[in-house]
Amino acid sequence: MISRRGLIFINQKSTHLVALSFIFLLAVVFTPAVSAAYGEDSEKILDNPWDHSPITVYINEKDLPPHYSPTYYEQIEKALEYWEEGGNGNLDYMPVFEIVDSEEADITIRWVENLENVEGVPSGVAGYARPRISGDHFVKVDIVLEVGNYQGKAWRQYGDATMLSISKHELGHALGLGHSDNPRDIMYPKHEMRDNINPILWSKYGDLIRAAGILALAVLLLLGISWQNSRRKRKKLEDKYFK
Numbered sequence: 001m002i003s004r005r006g007l008i009f010i011n012q013k014s015t016h017l018v019a020l021s022f023i024f025l026l027a028v029v030f031t032p033a034v035s036a037a038y039g040e041d042s043e044k045i046l047d048n049p050w051d052h053s054p055i056t057v058y059i060n061e062k063d064l065p066p067h068y069s070p071t072y073y074e075q076i077e078k079a080l081e082y083w084e085e086g087g088n089g090n091l092d093y094m095p096v097f098e099i100v101d102s103e104e105a106d107i108t109i110r111w112v113e114n115l116e117n118v119e120g121v122p123s124g125v126a127g128y129a130r131p132r133i134s135g136d137h138f139v140k141v142d143i144v145l146e147v148g149n150y151q152g153k154a155w156r157q158y159g160d161a162t163m164l165s166i167s168k169h170e171l172g173h174a175l176g177l178g179h180s181d182n183p184r185d186i187m188y189p190k191h192e193m194r195d196n197i198n199p200i201l202w203s204k205y206g207d208l209i210r211a212a213g214i215l216a217l218a219v220l221l222l223l224g225i226s227w228q229n230s231r232r233k234r235k236k237l238e239d240k241y242f243k
């Protein structure tokens, strides 16, 4: 009886170990990302990400999705003006933009029909800004905006007002701003522009998160195998002694 209890104890212990290491790994994997996204000092990704002025912008009007509206272009212009005039007040510098006809521009903007379908991003994401960072500067930022999404099964095209706020929000990222906790701030991740899994954090921590994920799986697999082994051993002992 004593040995039986002992074996059960080991079995429980290894189950706890699996659970504990899983929780620990989750904590390790997500703590830096969460604190960087919502911490008070995280308003900025970079203080002054562009080392030159004006910041050139290319608006892709060649590869347009079927539901593109010609009025969207104007919303980009308005969003650029918004930031040139101070935006939400959180920039330490006054950006000056120049729209150019070259994909080599600092910021490129293009539309797709639906981000979930075209880019494979999580549901609910209306736009994203993907920066290429070198040191403490942006080298280039690619902004992708969708023109509508599915509400249930029905396709709903974004109106100009929605396009304007998505554009302002993504341009805010392109100017170095992170997310705001204030629901009235343009940098608050609203439902229709819920771009968390934050592409910027993803580009910073993505490799780390993936590596930790693989490590976690490997550890769980090993623990699982050893648990299976101990269970098999116990079964053998039980068959031998407790029948």
Ligand SMILES: [Zn+2]
Binding pocket: 169, 173, 179, 189, 193, 195, 196
């Ligand atoms: Zn965002």
